[in-house]
Amino acid sequence: MKRRLFFVVNQDPWDGSAHGLYCMRHLRALAESAPDGWSIVFVSPSRLPEDFVLPPNIEVVGLPSLRRGSNIFGLHMNAVFHWAAWDFLKKNTRHGDIVATASFPRLFAFLASRFRKQAARPQLIYEIHQLECLSLPPDHKKCRLEFDALALADRLLTTTGPLEAILRQQFPNKPCKRTGLACGYAPVEIKPHLSGQPFRVGYFGSVSPEQGIPWLVESWPVIRQNNPNLELHIFGRTRRGEIAPETDSDQGIIVFSPVPPDELPTRCLDLDALIIPALDRGHRSSIAFTKAYDYVGLALPIVACDLPTIREVLRPEIEALLFPPGDIQALQDSLRRLIDDVSLRRHLHTACVVRASALSWTSRAGQWWSAVTE
Secondary structure, three states: OOEEEEEEOOOOOOOOOHHHHHHHHHHHHHHHOOOOOEEEEEEEOOOOOOOOOOOOOEEEEEOOOOOOOOOOOOOOOOHHHHHHHHHHHHHHOOOOOEEEEEOOHHHHHHHHHHHOOOOOOOEEEEEEOOOHHHOOOOOOHHHHHHHHHHHOOOEEEEOOHHHHHHHHHHOOOOOEEEOOOOEOOOOOOOOOOOOOOOEEEEEEEEOOHHHOHHHHHHHHHHHOOOOOOEEEEEEEEOOOOOOOOOOEHHHOEEEEOOOOHHHHHHHHOOOOEEEEOOOOOOOOOOOOOHHHHHHHHHOOOEEEEOOHHHHOOOOEOOOEEEEOOOOHHHHHHHHHHHHHOHHHHHHHHHHHHHHHHHOEHHHHHHHHHHHHHO
16 A cells, blocks of 8 residues: 655745755655655645756645735734645545654644544654754743644654653653754865965854854954964854844955855865854754754864764764864864864864765665654
8 A cells, every 4th residue: 555754844945944955855865765655745835846856756735825924913824824734634644644744833733633533544743853942931832832742743753862852751652763864965075275375164054143153253363363374254144133244354254145055065165174163052952953964974174062962963083173162262272283184184074974974864764764664
């Protein structure tokens, strides 16, 4: 009997966001690794772009949705899509199928509460990439909603050890598996660094305070006092209300526009190393860092803050040099080691190439299928 995985998200998966990119990588890998007899139906508020090619065993379904401005009140922006998704799933799913989502608790609670009233229904899978209780009081309505949604799942999947520990404590009788994330890039060739030439350190991603970019920009003049050839290249995006960093050539800070995911390897060709300067704030020490996985795949030498979830991906002195979050001196010392030691840079590159093979999307997809079909 043919079975189908219905993966439902309430966003445009082609919007360029990290979560949208995750969804597309995740579903492509699941399709390519699907057990015999399985296919995938991807349900979202958007249709497949004409120039986007997916494996033949993925069907993309775009359903009606309502979007509203941030200052407009009235019907909840998810309501139209929620009902459209329920109507579609009710008509098309059957016992033995899977309905799954990732990071949409309101949507999942809406669908799962209705499915659970049926005698024969699909398996309900929820992927947890972060938890509201890590940044809000436990009695906050968002926390209560999220845990109510998780309680409706048949199985839970998550990405990090800290998240898995919380879920096992909250739901001791519910199957829970950690699958991590995966790296989606091929290694970039590292180039020799010529004495006297700028040593370019790159950052890709959000420039929000918890990501450590304001701290890094403020600290950069001190960091490069003994390393005057250091340059910081920021390829960043701001959220609403955030102030973007500015180029300061005198201090070796160069700011670029955000880079589309498929252009990232090309931009890395001009870099000597990559950096993750995140601070230990809010939920940062518990959730997965997508860029840690992507940096491993690119295989440039990496300097990163020492957080538990980063250690799960980047092992100290193997794939990266780690420094305590917010420690200017330790970061300065790590960068000096990279500049001075060619063999260290080669070691980090080689280790990342090996590590990336174990953290591939194919490997992760195999773990995912194993967890939900066991």
